Structure formats: structure tokens, C-alpha cells
Amino acid sequence: MVKRQMPYFKKWAPEWLVKIILFSMTLPGIIIFFLPLANVNAAAGYYGCEPADIQFSVALFYAGYVGFYSLERRFFSFLAAKEYFLLFTTLQILACLICYFTREVYILFPVRFVQGMLFAGNVNLSLTLIFTRLSSERGREISFSVFFGILLCALPFNNLITADLIDSYNFNIVYKTAIFSYLPGLIFLTLAMSNYRTHARFHLYKLDWQSFGLFSTILVLIGYITIFGQEYYWLEDQRILGSVIGIVVLTGISIFRQQAIKRPYIDLRVFRYRNFKVGLLILFVMYICRFASGIVNTYFTAELHLDPFHISHINIFNLAGLVTGVIIACCMVLQKKNIRFIWVPGFLMLLIFHGLMYYSFDVQANEFNYYIPLFLQGLGVGLIMVPTIIFIISSVPATIGPSAAATALAIRYLGFCVSIALINFFELFEKSRHYNAFQDHLSALDPAVKIFLHQQTAKLVAGGMPEGKAAKAANKLLVGRMNVQDHVRFAMDYYEMMVWLLAASLLLILIFPYLNRTALYLKSRRLSPA
Known part of the structure; x- marks a missing residue:
């Protein structure tokens, strides 16, 4: 018996176009996921921060995605698919707009976390709608593979498409590009989607915001410790030590809470x-x-x-x-x-x-x-x-x-x-370790070192540098x-x-x-x- 397909889209929209648009709606989010890692030095220079801050901005996006994943389903029950898409995509565009205009890394951090939350909603709904349109296990596994294939390719693909762009413009141009890449899919969904919903409208009460807050805080603290731990000498720094204690305490509370509540x-x-x-x-x-x-x-x-x-x-x-x-x-x-x-x-x-x-x-x-x-x-x-x-x-x-x-x-x-x-x-x-090992074996009496210093000094003197400065420069070259x-x-x-x-x-x-x-x-x- 053939299952009736849920009428999320109007009849005039061809099936192949619907699937392409649904997949295309995930692409801008996947691109902005690892976008700051496309050129860490350029991003750090633009925001006036350290490379570690740029890595942390990616971790915050990831933490928002992971933390909001389990809460997102309630929003899907509350909103019709069209309302859901329009709301989350519009918010994602606004978040990209803030990233485009700001140069303050402390504004960028919370916005990146929110982007991760919005990405979770957008991707989950897109994949869910694609799955409901595929009656066979074969089709579901192919679409699953396509999604993860795109996600895996995000980092090298970002490097490929943004290398010339970042070299020619300021780093924030990539966020403007992301904004425009959302628009075609957004326009199509506005025109082609119906207001169909699978269930009666469930009110957004008894949302487990407490578990979301606990889980997300743990994830952010893990990202903070792993990225900044080496820079702050791990547990010797009060911030890292406090974060570790926070993770242990919050994890204990979270486990106790999950075992106690009816719907973990x-x-x-x-x-x-x-x-x-x-x-x-x-x-x-x-x-x-x-x-x-x-x-x-x-x-x-x-x-x-x-x-x-x-x-x-x-x-x-x-x-x-x-x-x-x-x-x-x-x-x-x-x-x-x-x-x-x-x-x-x-x-x-x-x-x-x-x-x-x-x-x-x-x-x-x-x-x-x-x-x-x-x-x-x-x-x-x-x-x-x-x-x-x-x-x-x-x-x-x-x-x-x-x-x-x-x-x-x-x-x-x-x-x-x-x-x-x-x-x-x-x-x-x-x-x-290797620097100290080299220092133990290299000295001014070493024949190889003597030859290198002599050759470099001679080259610099031949180029017009005074002999005294050339000798010092040769040591720096070593x-x-x-x-x-x-x-x-x-x-x-x-x-x-x-x-x-x-x-x-x-x-x-x-x-x-x-x-x-x-x-x-x-x-x-x-x-x-x-």
C-alpha cells in the first residue's frame, strides 16, 4: 500500500525541485559552520583578537548546534513547517548581518552560539522533510549520506571558495555572501510551501530549558578549556580550574536530573x-x-x-x-x-x-x-x-x-x-623539547654551524649590509x-x-x-x- 505523502508543498512544485531546495537550505549553514577556520589569521586580524578566539567562535557554533538539538523537536511540533523555516532562516540572516557589521569578538561569540542553535533547527527540519518524502530505506540512507558528505566537505570547500574572496576583501565579506545564499531558497519556500502541520498545535510550555542550559554550559566550558587551556597553563590558571570544577558539578546535576525526570x-x-x-x-x-x-x-x-x-x-x-x-x-x-x-x-x-x-x-x-x-x-x-x-x-x-x-x-x-x-x-x-635538543648539540665550534654562519654573513655583506650587523643577522637566520x-x-x-x-x-x-x-x-x- 502506497503511503500518502504529506502535503508540505503546493501541488505545482515538482518533487525534484523540492528536494534540491531542501538540501540547498542546509548549505549556507554548513558553510558558516567552519567559516572562521577558512583563514584564521585573516579572521583574527579583522576582529582584532587571537587565533584561539577564532577557534572558540567555531566551538561556540558547534556547542549551540549540539545543545539545542534535543530541544528543537518541540518547536517543530509547535510551528507549521513553513512558519518554522521562515522564522529560523530569517533569524539566521539577521545573525549573519550582525557578524557582518560587528568587529567586536565579544559580540561575535554569543551570535555564533545562536547561529549554531538556528543551524540545528534548519538542518533537522530540512532532513526530516526529505525523509518523509522518501518511502524507501535506500532513499533515506542516500540522503543521510549526501548531508554528511556536504558537512565533511565544508572545511576544504570553504577554503576553496573563500581564499580569493578573503584575499580581495575584508573577512566579513563571507557573511554577506552567506546572507545572499539564503535568499533564493527562502523565496522559493515562501511561495511553494503550504501551512500544513502534522499534529494539532502544541503550546510551548514545559520546555526543558533547564537541561538545555546545563548541557550547553558544559559544552561551552569544554570548548573553553580545550582551546585556551594551553595558553593559560591549564589548572594553574583560576579560570581553567573553575571551568573544570564547573563541568564536574554541572555534569553530576545533569545526570541526576536526566534520571529523575519523566522525559529526559x-x-x-x-x-x-x-x-x-x-x-x-x-x-x-x-x-x-x-x-x-x-x-x-x-x-x-x-x-x-x-x-x-x-x-x-x-x-x-x-x-x-x-x-x-x-x-x-x-x-x-x-x-x-x-x-x-x-x-x-x-x-x-x-x-x-x-x-x-x-x-x-x-x-x-x-x-x-x-x-x-x-x-x-x-x-x-x-x-x-x-x-x-x-x-x-x-x-x-x-x-x-x-x-x-x-x-x-x-x-x-x-x-x-x-x-x-x-x-x-x-x-x-x-x-x-626539540629546541632544547638542538641547543645542546649546536655551538659556535660546530663545523656545520660555522659553515652556515659564514655563508649567510658573506651573502648579507655582499648585499651591502655592514659586517657587524650581518653577523647578528646570520645568528637570527640560524x-x-x-x-x-x-x-x-x-x-x-x-x-x-x-x-x-x-x-x-x-x-x-x-x-x-x-x-x-x-x-x-x-x-x-x-x-x-x-
Whole structure:
């Protein structure tokens, strides 16, 4: 029996156009998600802040998305789909307008959090409407894969489309672009959507704002600690120590509250399922390894002296790998392949990428050497992402599927923040260690040092610099070379650590006996993206 399709759209709107517009409504939000990371230095210069503040603005967007995810469904019940879309999209445009006009980072921070909340509503409704228009499990899994494929591609895609734009204009031009990208879809939805609602209008009372406030505060504090912890010397600083104590206390209150209330914000019964916990661990590891690729982009800038425009074009290979990986993963999920046959190749690609990059880091290199490794990194991430989230959601009963999706989203946020903390910590630790090691072995009596200083002094004198100043400048050049070597050695050490982490993950996947007990399929037609 064919199910009657819900008339959210007027009859004249063709089905293919409706699906394209619904997907296109998620694109501007996905683009502004990681937008500040497109060029951190340009963003920091525009807002007059530190690069860490720009990273924190992305974490705030992410925290708003994660925190509001579970509360958003009540708004969907209260408003008709058309009212919902128009309200949330209009608010998102206003938020982008504030980001465009302000140059104060302390105004940017709360606006970015609100943008994350609005993004959660916009994306969840778009995906829900697409799911209700797809009667088959096959169509739902394809649309799920397309959404996450777009989300995975956000970072390299942003770099590609904004590199020239940011180079030619002020950084805030990207927010003006986002505003105009919302308008075509907004106009179409105004004309094509009906005022149909699936249920009677439920009033917005007994909203669990308390759980939302607790959960969101915990997420923001996690982002604050992981991003600024290294800069403030971790627990030696009162702000970081207070944040840690705050997280412990609020987490305890939140857990007690979820167990006490009738309709928990996130149902903690999801943690009773073994495969669910394994899926979270795999997702967490993948996210830590995924954002390690940022070290490569920093290496391109600092050591190879490539400009953002060239880096964005190199990352096209990473983009191609992501698209290829998502397509292959989608096909394997549709064929009901064992999850091991998806995870093992994915983690193997990431292992090969980190191994190749370990031997490719050097003070001088050809950019062609990095095309294949970047493709492999994208391929590995693309293979792992969608099947892992479907695996996590499928590991629990359909009734608590939304809580599983919300937990998976929180783990992705945690992986993003922890990866930043690890990179910040090991960058300072390893650079200091190698700098001290170089100082122990380098002296004015070292023949290699003598030759270098003599050659550099001679070059500077030949260029017209006085001999005394040339000698001092040669010493500064030596220190500069040491700093370059420090960064290269840090990158190698960090990627070596990632190799061991990935090897351990592969071993876990191969020997874990319970991975065959979960069927990979989406059980609900109303499932929102994790």
C-alpha cells in the first residue's frame, strides 16, 4: 500500500525541485559552520583578537548546534513547517548581518552560539522533510549520506571558495555572501510551501530549558578549556580550574536530573548497549585523526610558504577523497556490508596517510608529493563517517534513537575540541623539547654551524649590509632555521602518535566479537541527523 505523502508543498512544485531546495537550505549553514577556520589569521586580524578566539567562535557554533538539538523537536511540533523555516532562516540572516557589521569578538561569540542553535533547527527540519518524502530505506540512507558528505566537505570547500574572496576583501565579506545564499531558497519556500502541520498545535510550555542550559554550559566550558587551556597553563590558571570544577558539578546535576525526570533531554539508557559505546569510541578516534590534517595546512603555510589560494587548490584532492569515500560508504551500507569491511579500509587509509606524511614532512618539498596522501585522508574519513553514525543509531531501539543521535553529535564536538587541545599541547611540548635538543648539540665550534654562519654573513655583506650587523643577522637566520626544524619535528612526532592510535583502533575493530550484531539501517522516517 502506497503511503500518502504529506502535503508540505503546493501541488505545482515538482518533487525534484523540492528536494534540491531542501538540501540547498542546509548549505549556507554548513558553510558558516567552519567559516572562521577558512583563514584564521585573516579572521583574527579583522576582529582584532587571537587565533584561539577564532577557534572558540567555531566551538561556540558547534556547542549551540549540539545543545539545542534535543530541544528543537518541540518547536517543530509547535510551528507549521513553513512558519518554522521562515522564522529560523530569517533569524539566521539577521545573525549573519550582525557578524557582518560587528568587529567586536565579544559580540561575535554569543551570535555564533545562536547561529549554531538556528543551524540545528534548519538542518533537522530540512532532513526530516526529505525523509518523509522518501518511502524507501535506500532513499533515506542516500540522503543521510549526501548531508554528511556536504558537512565533511565544508572545511576544504570553504577554503576553496573563500581564499580569493578573503584575499580581495575584508573577512566579513563571507557573511554577506552567506546572507545572499539564503535568499533564493527562502523565496522559493515562501511561495511553494503550504501551512500544513502534522499534529494539532502544541503550546510551548514545559520546555526543558533547564537541561538545555546545563548541557550547553558544559559544552561551552569544554570548548573553553580545550582551546585556551594551553595558553593559560591549564589548572594553574583560576579560570581553567573553575571551568573544570564547573563541568564536574554541572555534569553530576545533569545526570541526576536526566534520571529523575519523566522525559529526559538525553535518555541515558543508550549507554547500556555495547555496540553503541564501541561506535562512539570509533567516531571519537576518527574525529581526532580527522582534524590532525590542520597540521598539514599549517606546515604548507609556515614551512613551504604557500599562500591560502594555493593551499585551497591542493586541498581539492582531499575534497575529492571525501566525496569518493562517502559514495563508496553509501553503496556498502545499502548492500548491508559487515561494518568491519567499511571500518578497516577507512582506518587503513588514515593509517597510510599519517605514515606517508611522517616521511614527507621536510623543510623543502614539492607540493605534488602531498596530492595522494591528502586524497587518502579524505577517502578514509569519508568511508568511516556515515556508516559509524548509522551504526551508533542502529545499536539502540528506535524509541531512543534521537538520544543516540544527540550523543553521537556530542562526541563529534568533543573530538573536535580534544583534537585542538592535543595539537596545542604537543606543539608547545615537542617544539620546546626539540629546541632544547638542538641547543645542546649546536655551538659556535660546530663545523656545520660555522659553515652556515659564514655563508649567510658573506651573502648579507655582499648585499651591502655592514659586517657587524650581518653577523647578528646570520645568528637570527640560524635561530629561524631551528624554529622551522622544531615545527617539522613536532608534526612528525604528532603523526607518529596518530599512527599508533590508528593501529590500536584497527586491532580493536578486528578482534572485537560483537560488531556483527547490529544491522546497519535507519529505523525511523523522522530521524534527524546526528
